[in-house]
Amino acid sequence: MPHSPLRALRSAALAVATVAVLGAVTAPSAVAARPSHPVLPTCAGRAAVKPSRFVIACADGNFALTGLRWSRWNATEGVAKGTSVVNTCDPNCAGGRFTRSRVTVRVWRLRACPTLQREIFTRMTVGTPEADGEPLTLSCPRGD
Numbered sequence: 001m002p003h004s005p006l007r008a009l010r011s012a013a014l015a016v017a018t019v020a021v022l023g024a025v026t027a028p029s030a031v032a033a034r035p036s037h038p039v040l041p042t043c044a045g046r047a048a049v050k051p052s053r054f055v056i057a058c059a060d061g062n063f064a065l066t067g068l069r070w071s072r073w074n075a076t077e078g079v080a081k082g083t084s085v086v087n088t089c090d091p092n093c094a095g096g097r098f099t100r101s102r103v104t105v106r107v108w109r110l111r112a113c114p115t116l117q118r119e120i121f122t123r124m125t126v127g128t129p130e131a132d133g134e135p136l137t138l139s140c141p142r143g144d
Contacts, residue, residue, distance in 0.1 A: 039116065040107060045115070053065065053066050056124075064085045065083070065105060079105070081103070081104055082103060109123040111140070114143070116141065120138065121138060
């Protein structure tokens with residue numbers, strides 16, 4: 001039985017949140033000055049300000065946000081509308097199909113990220129008109 005787009009979105013969000021929490025890197029040092037624009041940490045370990053596209057499932061690309069249009073981006077939060085692109089992973093992720101849903105994205109909770117030398121948003125929700133999303137944890141990329 002195929003998964004609904006909302007169920008696939010919730011499953012992907014829960015899996016990403018679990019991996020992000022387990023793999024989170026804590027950094028005790030602080031960023032010297034608060035930049036005018038906080039950033040989102042990307043899969044490539046870079047800083048993104050108001051990205052129009054954002055991949056959440058970095059390992060396989062099975063969960064991404066596209067067409068993001070930010071109505072708010074300041075020192076406390078960012079809010080955007082866009083489209084989620086989620087693999088149904090039915091019967092498995094290799095054989096699944098990608099579904100699209102209109103979503104509202106909210107980012108908040110700034111934390112210092114020494115690797116990027118910026119403050120990053122560390123929480124994100126991806127909600128649909130039918131349901132609010134579960135909070136995801138975004139982590140500072142590891143420096144090599």
